[in-house]
Amino acid sequence: MRTLTALIVVVLLVPGAWAAPAASRGEVLYRQGLLPTGEPLRGTREADVNVEGAAAACVSCHRRSGLGSQEGRYIIPPIIGRYLFRPGLRNIEDMNVPHVEGYRPNRSAYTDETLARAIRDGIDADGRELNYLMPRFKLDDAAMKDLIAYLRQLTSQPVPGVTEDTLHFATIITPDTDPAKRQAMLSVLEQFFADKNSFIRGGHRTMHASREIMYRVTRQWKLHVWELNGPPETWEQQLHERLTAEPVFAVISGLGGKTWAPVHRFCEHEGVPCLLPNIDLPVVAENDFYPVYFSKGILLEAQLISRQIREMESRPRKVTQIFRRGDIGEDAAAAVRSSLLPEGMQVQDIALPESGLPQMVGSVLKDNSAGSVVVLWLRPGDLAALPEALPQVPSVFISGLMGGLEHSPVPTSWREAAHMSYPFDLPDQRRIRMNFPSIWFKVHNIPVVDERMQSDTYLACGILAETLAEMLDSFVRDYLVERVEIMLSHRVITGYYPRLGLAPGQRFASKGGYMVKLAGKEGNRLVADSNWIVP
């Protein structure tokens, strides 16, 4: 077994962010569809169904990893050098190259010449004509040389965080994380990893030397908890140092407060897949590849609320938003503001001090809200201290995510009047899906402190485990992200979300939410005030 896995060496590559080499000409051609001359790459097909530039770029079909994919019945084969320059794999047990779905079993090895012919004329190493979907590319010799050089090294670097017997993962916690939440998340992660490893020791080895079984029994999962400290400007460097000291294959979950951008940048610059289920204020940069979020969080709520306000029957002239300085509501309020200002509405933002008596919310409201729609980006402590009497305003909106969802402690008179954004599936509809995490928490005696956050964490672990199992031992970071994209859309167990889905250029898996009202005088019942809205 040692020899079989010998190729997976554990050496940390010089990470891109810190020694950023200019993208090679071959990479630009592969990923962006631009020739070394700066002109767009052109691919032709029969009947003039041609492609150009980004649409012709190899990445759009063979993917960033070069390991290919599948669309419908069209199999898109891997085209990294390690496949092309050796005869096609005969079977899945061949451990020298990562196993991928689309490998072509019986093809002869390519040479530089036959590879150029495949790319230009669509004739493979054995003289077979490649199918219609694969364009024929016009490339001069210099560009062809760049491209082939790129394919030769693509996805053949050693993979950090994978040793012969261990798969290393990290979770990232920023200093402004609520300590109770931190503990709640870690309890789920640690238990999941323990489960995973006890399964390995549990004697599931069989006599079958199949590749699948070998993968499953040989590596245990190890979790590294990366707790950041100090000011956000230093976080990226801290993470870089942690990664150098303890190479990990991927980041699973994390918790933060108002600032997440340094972590997002770290994932993207270092090329580490980051599966991030619990970030309430993520970075919106969907063309970045490595950070994957479950939802746009509070920014999704800002979109939901803006849309409700824009569509009110009698359009309000004025909107007043209240938030605490330094909390995530500040960013949500800014998003609402920039969406409503162009509509000719007046937007008044009131930033309360970072900490201060909750009672002040009442007087601020009284002084400022006349005739105005009110949006509250406030935590339960502030909501509980709202005055019992509802102010005379056209409409009140509350962030469900910040305010505690159905457990929000707003005074009775507000319950049925205020509109709450609810970027999750409704409790009744998610009940059955939630059985899985709930039972798992119970069996393992994990205290449920924050049901949503903990079940999202559990869900992310499940997605990671399933994706890796399905990849067998193809430990390639880019491929992990590509497979997660596909895996997410297949999931039936989606926890708090009605469905999840990703694609290239999509990095928020759940895309909508409800508007709800709390029902009755107290308790945690709510009623939907809208259909599922994708703003």
Place this chain on the structure above:
Amino acid sequence: MRPIRTMLGIALAFGMAGAPAAYAGDEMHMGMNMDMSHMDMSGGAGTGPHAHHHHMEQQKVTRMTADYSVPQIRLVRDDNRTVSLPDEMNDGRPVILNFIYTACTAVCPVTSRTFEQLQDMLGNDRDKVHMISITIDPEQDTPERLSAYARKYDAKSQWRFYTGSSEAILAAQRAFDVYHGDKMNHAPVTLLRAAPGQSWLRIDGFASADELLGEYRKLVHAP
């Protein structure tokens, strides 16, 4: 409801007497029995300048008729109007329908480019047809995204794009038997219908614009 499928005289149309009968059911999309279930149309069905090209291995296309019933759903058109799918399809024009999504990078650029070519080839007949592209990624493909996509393929007023709730889009895919579990799994399919109440002609595979034009002309001129 399962649509009734019959193979239309393929042997006759393409001079391939004795061709194996092909029932292109779901299994075809699962990658099983592919060789048995495909006819090569590029050998002579086309009428335009490209019809003489020698065929490529997987440019294999099957055609069949099927009686799909149009589901009673409401969709949102690329101009942000909510419309009824039956009304859109029964507006008096023949319908040419496909399913796409804007984040799709391999298959859809081919089928959308083919629609663009078909639109050009239709020339003056263009406005007599209603070309319909329904997204299978409704939560991502907002009307705004769809209209940007429409511009990319220079879609004129006879070619409209539709999105809707996940439930409605699922119903549409099921009704036309193109649902394969998720968007990554979708395969190229074009559906044509001459008039309400008539059967649909279903074409699986990458049919060229020539071939689609030929099929369309045959369909609308059929006695």
